[in-house]
Amino acid sequence: MTNAVLRVRAALSRAVGAGVREDMSREDGWRIRLQNALALLGIVMSCVGHFGTGRPLDPELLVHLTVTVGGLAAVFALHVRGRPRDAALAFHGTLMTSILMGSWTIGLDYGNFFLLILGAALPFLLFPTREQTAALGTALAASICLAVLVYGWDLDGDLARRVALYGPYQYLHQAMLVAVILLVGYGSRSFNALAEDDLELERAKSERLLRSVFPEEIGRRLQAGEQEIAERHGDASVLFCRVIGLDRPAEGQTSEAYLARLHSVIAAIDRRCAEFGAEKIKTTGTSFVAAAGLPVYRPDHAEVLVALALALRDEFAATPGIAVRIGVNSGPVVAGVIGQVRPIYDLWGDTVNTAQRMEMHGLAGEVHVSPLTFAKINHRFECSGRESVEIKGKGAMKTYFVRGARKAGRSP
Numbered sequence: 001m002t003n004a005v006l007r008v009r010a011a012l013s014r015a016v017g018a019g020v021r022e023d024m025s026r027e028d029g030w031r032i033r034l035q036n037a038l039a040l041l042g043i044v045m046s047c048v049g050h051f052g053t054g055r056p057l058d059p060e061l062l063v064h065l066t067v068t069v070g071g072l073a074a075v076f077a078l079h080v081r082g083r084p085r086d087a088a089l090a091f092h093g094t095l096m097t098s099i100l101m102g103s104w105t106i107g108l109d110y111g112n113f114f115l116l117i118l119g120a121a122l123p124f125l126l127f128p129t130r131e132q133t134a135a136l137g138t139a140l141a142a143s144i145c146l147a148v149l150v151y152g153w154d155l156d157g158d159l160a161r162r163v164a165l166y167g168p169y170q171y172l173h174q175a176m177l178v179a180v181i182l183l184v185g186y187g188s189r190s191f192n193a194l195a196e197d198d199l200e201l202e203r204a205k206s207e208r209l210l211r212s213v214f215p216e217e218i219g220r221r222l223q224a225g226e227q228e229i230a231e232r233h234g235d236a237s238v239l240f241c242r243v244i245g246l247d248r249p250a251e252g253q254t255s256e257a258y259l260a261r262l263h264s265v266i267a268a269i270d271r272r273c274a275e276f277g278a279e280k281i282k283t284t285g286t287s288f289v290a291a292a293g294l295p296v297y298r299p300d301h302a303e304v305l306v307a308l309a310l311a312l313r314d315e316f317a318a319t320p321g322i323a324v325r326i327g328v329n330s331g332p333v334v335a336g337v338i339g340q341v342r343p344i345y346d347l348w349g350d351t352v353n354t355a356q357r358m359e360m361h362g363l364a365g366e367v368h369v370s371p372l373t374f375a376k377i378n379h380r381f382e383c384s385g386r387e388s389v390e391i392k393g394k395g396a397m398k399t400y401f402v403r404g405a406r407k408a409g410r411s412p
Contacts, residue, residue: 327358
């Protein structure tokens with residue numbers, strides 16, 4: 001293949017793909033490519049047709065050619081500017097104008113007015129799916145132009161001859177064909193629009209499900225097609241919370257009543273996590289895990305979790321029969337998505353294990369933090385130290401209970 005042929009192919013490819021963006025759906029890209037290809041074909045056919053008549057380009061033919069080529073060239077410019085609806089209007093407007101002008105300058109014997117049947121069908125194919133009214137209006141305009149040319153515009157003074165040539169029923173057949181095109185085209189677009197609405201609804205449900213199961217950033221990446229997500233976060237905080245008093249149904253309590261109370265507690269925890277901007281990682285029985293500083297880093301991650309812990313402590317302190325035991329730790333964390341059938345976003349590492357130990361060695365109604373978390377929150381929260389606590393895998397460790405937010409003017 002010669003370089004000239006390759007250059008021509010590349011130029012045609014660029015022309016047909018004008019206005020197609022990577023973020024478009026395949027359907028929208030296909031519509032734009034098809035319309036550009038038809039516009040390019042129309043420019044070529046118009047030029048060949050005008051020069052092929054053998055007539056010199058008198059003013060009428062020159063105007064006709066200029067209008068046709070200029071209108072079809074505008075299709076490319078409008079697509080490049082991201083205006084597919086206007087491009088479709090320009091294409092069909094140019095098509096109808098060119099046919100009407102051709103019928104005036106060349107006459108009706110060439111039969112080019114039959115192309116208006118194509119003008120009645122193409123709008124349903126080329127207009128964006130949501131542009132139902134514009135597609136139907138354009139198709140009706142093409143049908144009216146066809147009826148005017150066939151029945152009411154005796155350009156060459158020989159309407160009777162054409163009637164004898166085509167037969168009176170030919171016009172009825174044309175009208176029926178246009179009616180079928182309008183009915184089928186509009187109906188198919190209506191079904192497509194309904195299907196698109198259903199697809200959009202299912203997509204919204206899927207997005208809501210992803211947001212409820214995964215952190216927003218992780219859900220967005222999974223939806224974009226990313227399959228393996230595993231990251232190390234050098235500085236984050238992890239919270240473990242155990243709800244005490246809901247380990248089992250109370251004596252005489254029905255399973256429905258027990259689950260309803262458990263649901264109300266977990267719903268309150270979810271609400272608080274959203275309020276403070278923490279990421280709820282998972283719930284296991286009557287325990288749950290939350291984190292801050294991941295998957296998107298924020299420098300106040302420890303303060304966020306301690307503020308959340310205090311809010312939970314105070315909220316459940318007023319609930320009879322329920323208390324919470326909370327532990328918080330800070331440090332590096334590995335986070336990622338595991339599983340295929342029921343994937344989950346989870347955390348691993350020594351920081352996570354120590355946060356769990358803080359909860360296990362804590363007290364009901366208390367927020368128990370590690371030395372690393374204490375160093376990050378001491379300027380904002382009042383804390384009291386404990387006697388050294390023997391932490392599994394860590395040995396003796398001096399830990400702290402958080403009492404509350406520091407009052408203004410009081411320094412550590």
